[in-house]
Amino acid sequence: MQTSTGIRERIDHVYPSLRPAERAVAQYVRDHLAEASELTVGQLAEVAHVSEPTVIRFSRKLGFGGYRELRYVLRHPQAERRTTFDPLEGFDLNPWDKLDDVPGKAVNATKSLLDDLLASLDRKELHKAVSLIANARLIDIVGVENSLVPATDLFTKLSYLGLNCRLNTDAYMQQIGAGHLSENDVAVAFSHSGRSIDTIKALRLAKSRGVRTIVVTDSPDAPIGNWADVRLLAGRGERTIYGNAIFSRTAHIAMVDILYMSVILSDYGRFSTELDRSGRYIQDRGAAV
Numbered sequence: 624m625q626t627s628t629g630i631r632e633r634i635d636h637v638y639p640s641l642r643p644a645e646r647a648v649a650q651y652v653r654d655h656l657a658e659a660s661e662l663t664v665g666q667l668a669e670v671a672h673v674s675e676p677t678v679i680r681f682s683r684k685l686g687f688g689g690y691r692e693l694r695y696v697l698r699h700p701q702a703e704r705r706t707t708f709d710p711l712e713g714f715d716l717n718p719w720d721k722l723d724d725v726p727g728k729a730v731n732a733t734k735s736l737l738d739d740l741l742a743s744l745d746r747k748e749l750h751k752a753v754s755l756i757a758n759a760r761l762i763d764i765v766g767v768e769n770s771l772v773p774a775t776d777l778f779t780k781l782s783y784l785g786l787n788c789r790l791n792t793d794a795y796m797q798q799i800g801a802g803h804l805s806e807n808d809v810a811v812a813f814s815h816s817g818r819s820i821d822t823i824k825a826l827r828l829a830k831s832r833g834v835r836t837i838v839v840t841d842s843p844d845a846p847i848g849n850w851a852d853v854r855l856l857a858g859r860g861e862r863t864i865y866g867n868a869i870f871s872r873t874a875h876i877a878m879v880d881i882l883y884m885s886v887i888l889s890d891y892g893r894f895s896t897e898l899d900r901s902g903r904y905i906q907d908r909g910a911a912v
Contacts, residue, residue, distance in 0.1 A: 630652070630653075630656065630685070630693075630696060630697065631653055631656075633685045633686060634649045634652065634653045634685065637649075637684050637685060640684070641681070641684065642677075644673045644674070644677045645673075645677055645680060645681045645684065647671045647672060647673055648667065648668075648671045648673055648677060648678055648681040649681060650671075651667070651670060651671045652667075652681075652697075656697060659694075659697055660694060660697035660698045662694075664678050664679065664690045667690070676818065676820065678690055733873050736858060736873045736874045737873070737874060737877055739841075739857075739858035739859060739874065740857050740858050740874040740877055740878065743841075743856040743857065743858050743859050744855065744856060744857070744878075744881075745854075745855070745856065748853050748854060748855055749855065749881070749882075749885060751852075751853045752837045752853045752855060752882065753882065753885045753886055753889050754889070755809045755835050755837060755852075755853065756781065756786070756809060756811070756837070756882065756886055757786075757886050757889050757890060757894075759786070759787075759807065759808055759809035759835075760787065760805070760807035760808055761787050761788070761789060761804065761805075761807075761808040761809070762781060762786055762787065762788045762789070762808070762809050762810075762811060763788075763789050763790075763800055763801060763804055763808060763809070763810045763811070763829065763834075764777055764778050764788060764789065764790045764810075764811045764812075764813075765790075765791075765797045765801065765810065765811070765812045765813070765822055765825045765826065766812060766813035766814065766819075766822060767794050767797075767819055767821050767822055768819075769815065769872050770813035770814055770815065770819070770822070770872075770875070771792060772872045772875070772876065773813050773839070773872055773875035773876050773878065773879050774790060774811075774813050775790060776876055776879045777811065777813075777879045777882065777883075778790040780879060780880075780882075780883040781883070781886070782901075783897075783898055783901045784883075784886060784887065784894045784897050784898060784901075785894070785897030785898075785900065785901065786886075794821035794822075794825075797821065797822075797825040798821070798824050798825045798828055800825075801825040801826070801828040801829040801832070801834075802828045802829075802832065803832075804829050804832045804834045805832065805833070805834070806832070806833040806834065808829075808832075808834050808835075809834065809835050809836070809837065810825070810826060810829035810830075810834050810835075810836045810837070811836075811837045811838075811839070812825065812826045812836065812837070812838050812839070812847065812851075813838075813839045813840075813875055814838065814839075814840050814845070814847050815840065815841050815842075815857075815875070816840070816841070816842055816845060817838070817840040817841070817842035817844075817845020817846060817847040817848060818842070818845055818846055818847070819847070822847065823846060823847050823850065826838070826847060826850045826851070827850050829850075830850045835852045835853075836850055836851050836852050836853070837851065837852065837853045837854075837855065838850075838851035838853070838854050838855065839855045839857055839875055839878050840854065840855075840856065840857065841856065841857050841858040841859060841874070842859075843856055843859065855878060857874040857875050857877075857878050858874050
């Protein structure tokens with residue numbers, strides 16, 4: 624659903640979905656179109672009191688490939704109306720659709736995500752990840768925002784298998800925990816974009832401690848890969864609405880199930896026994912005490 628629109632209209636369109644730092648960039652650009660056109664990404668970040676990655680994310684949420692494209696349009700206002708804007712980034716949702724159409728569209732989008740996962744997953748990397756997880760002294764699982772959903776699911780499933788796991792939901796505690804890991808531990812990070820700063824910090828700290836690291840992401844060239852011993856690609860495409868990766872968790876949840884079943888299969892006797900034991904511990908969970 625692409626439409627031609629101007630910079631101010633783009634900003635007004637996405638503004639409610641922006642994070643506070645991105646809104647600071649949006650406000651400056653909207654109020655200073657001419658001045659912003661002369662600024663480098665670093666200079667714009669400075670005047671808006673944000674980081675350079677924030678400026679880049681803001682540019683992408685406006686529908687551009689990066690700040691360079693945004694700056695070009697700022698410098699050439701006549702090109703504004705010729706540049707298309709796709710706020711749904713390929714997701715098939717239109718203003719004229721009926722609510723009854725949504726379930727089918729959402730399910731089809733999910734099917735597409737799972738097909739991407741199956742086509743993208745490197746089996747050799749999967750074997751490495753399973754071996755590391757099954758033999759780790761401690762498995763430290765990290766992720767922020769939407770990525771906490773698959774992170775929590777992995778923590779639950781591996782705990783049922785008797786594996787020693789840790790999950791801090793606070794980003795600062797994730798970094799502190801990563802800094803206290805040892806060489807016999809494994810860190811597993813979830814990041815759809817591969818650019819989540821807090822997740823990268825935690826993984827980098829873990830790597831500095833000699834820890835083996837596993838990354839689940841949809842971006843093969845993202846910065847987080849620089850600190851990954853094993854990289855599990857859950858897809859290669861974006862599925863976002865107004866900049867939010869609302870469908871990313873679908874493929875990552877499926878990746879958790881793949882890891883769970885693969886770990887069990889790696890030593891069926893050991894892990895089936897642990898799974899039975901965990902079940903016995905909570906077999907009275909529906910009974911009154």
